[in-house]
Every structure is written in structure tokens, then in C-alpha cells.
Amino acid sequence: MEVRFAEDHIRFLGYDFPGASVYPSGMVAPAGIRDADWKAIRPEVRTVLGETLFIPRERKPDLEAFCHRHGIASVSRPDTWGDLLEPFLDTQIGAAEERATIDRLRKAGFTLREIAGIRRRLAPLMLAYNFDAMVWEWVHLGLFDLLTAAGAPVVAAGLRATVGDPAAFYEWAMAIAERHR
Incomplete structure (x- = not known):
């Protein structure tokens, strides 16, 4: 799984989970993100439709910066x-x-x-x-x-x-x- 952060979206490349909105590749814009947890063991974003999308661990800093830039809330929820x-x-x-x-x-x-x-x-x-x-x-x-x-x-x-x-x-x-x- 590879993720690239752009100014106005997160692009998922080779997302491995059939059924995902970004499978096998796709993107999500800030307006489509409800919240994120960049502190989680596996960082994740939750879409406004209730989907959890995972971000590679090494991209934690990029996810945090993206969320701060777009005012996306940090929410840690029970698993x-x-x-x-x-x-x-x-x-x-x-x-x-x-x-x-x-x-x-x-x-x-x-x-x-x-x-x-x-x-x-x-x-x-x-x-x-x-x-x-x-x-x-x-x-x-x-x-x-x-x-x-x-x-x-x-x-x-x-x-x-x-x-x-x-x-x-x-x-x-x-x-x-x-x-x-």
C-alpha cells in the first residue's frame, strides 16, 4: 500500500482491500474525511460515509500535517x-x-x-x-x-x-x- 499526500487530497495507490472506495487506487479529499487518528498503531482516516482507510505508519507525520492544514479533527476511538x-x-x-x-x-x-x-x-x-x-x-x-x-x-x-x-x-x-x- 502506498499513499501520497497532495495539497487537496490523499491518493491511495495499490490499496489492498476490495470493496474500499479507493480500491485498488483512488483518492479522498478533505471534504470527504470526517476525522483521523495519526497516533494510532495503524494511522487511519474515517470518511464521512463511515469508511476507515489506513495510512502506512511511516506517513504519520504527513497525515498529521494534512489534517492540521485542512482542519480535520484528531479522534482516537476504541477498536x-x-x-x-x-x-x-x-x-x-x-x-x-x-x-x-x-x-x-x-x-x-x-x-x-x-x-x-x-x-x-x-x-x-x-x-x-x-x-x-x-x-x-x-x-x-x-x-x-x-x-x-x-x-x-x-x-x-x-x-x-x-x-x-x-x-x-x-x-x-x-x-x-x-x-x-
């Missing part, structure tokens, strides 16, 4: 996907941590049944991504990781296909990302 994908980390989650995670998800409007359904749907994909592909992430799996897993050649094509139509999957993932507390 709903980080909580949903927690069971797929390469670590043991204690009972107290799991209760806290479930509480955060319930505050974001998720039912226990919905949480279990999402996790069940994604279990084969995320287990293959984190363990079979030897990513071994033990701290955080979030939206970027989910989208990467859905398209990663290191995950068997048959498992990637279980998510269904890539554009529909992307839209579903973005809608869930918007549900935060």
Missing part, C-alpha cells in the same frame, strides 16, 4: 474489532479480561449472541491467519488484520472464500467498526 478478535490472539485471556471485553462490546450495542456469531463466522479465517500463517500476534488484532486476513495469500483460498463477496464483507466490517462506545 471494536480489537475486542471482537481478541479470542484469536496468541495469548491466554483471563476471565476478568474477557468480562471487560464483553462489557465494552455490550456498551457498543452488541448482544452476546451477536458477539458469538461474529466470532464463530471468523474463527477459521482468523485462526488460519494468526496461527497457520505464523503471524503469532499476541497483543492486538483489529480491523486492518481482519481485512488483511480476508485477502492474504498466506491464508488458503478456500478459507478466504468463506467470508463471501469481498466487497460485501468489507462493507460489513466497516459497519461493525463504526459501532463503538
Whole structure:
């Protein structure tokens, strides 16, 4: 993924996520950006349509300058996907941590049944991504990781296909990302 900053837009080149408004390449103007988080582990902009677009880490300073120049708010929000994908980390989650995670998800409007359904749907994909592909992430799996897993050649094509139509999957993932507390 490559990103170029111009005076009046951000251009995405080789954006890897089918379904994205900038896939495989495209741009977003300041008027299309709701807010940004250049301090995040994976810097991101959120569009006025509720889409999260990721920026390479090394472009953090450029994103910050672009946002300051155009008056785009800096907003750090909870990562709903980080909580949903927690069971797929390469670590043991204690009972107290799991209760806290479930509480955060319930505050974001998720039912226990919905949480279990999402996790069940994604279990084969995320287990293959984190363990079979030897990513071994033990701290955080979030939206970027989910989208990467859905398209990663290191995950068997048959498992990637279980998510269904890539554009529909992307839209579903973005809608869930918007549900935060």
C-alpha cells in the first residue's frame, strides 16, 4: 500500500482491500474525511460515509500535517474489532479480561449472541491467519488484520472464500467498526 499526500487530497495507490472506495487506487479529499487518528498503531482516516482507510505508519507525520492544514479533527476511538478478535490472539485471556471485553462490546450495542456469531463466522479465517500463517500476534488484532486476513495469500483460498463477496464483507466490517462506545 502506498499513499501520497497532495495539497487537496490523499491518493491511495495499490490499496489492498476490495470493496474500499479507493480500491485498488483512488483518492479522498478533505471534504470527504470526517476525522483521523495519526497516533494510532495503524494511522487511519474515517470518511464521512463511515469508511476507515489506513495510512502506512511511516506517513504519520504527513497525515498529521494534512489534517492540521485542512482542519480535520484528531479522534482516537476504541477498536471494536480489537475486542471482537481478541479470542484469536496468541495469548491466554483471563476471565476478568474477557468480562471487560464483553462489557465494552455490550456498551457498543452488541448482544452476546451477536458477539458469538461474529466470532464463530471468523474463527477459521482468523485462526488460519494468526496461527497457520505464523503471524503469532499476541497483543492486538483489529480491523486492518481482519481485512488483511480476508485477502492474504498466506491464508488458503478456500478459507478466504468463506467470508463471501469481498466487497460485501468489507462493507460489513466497516459497519461493525463504526459501532463503538
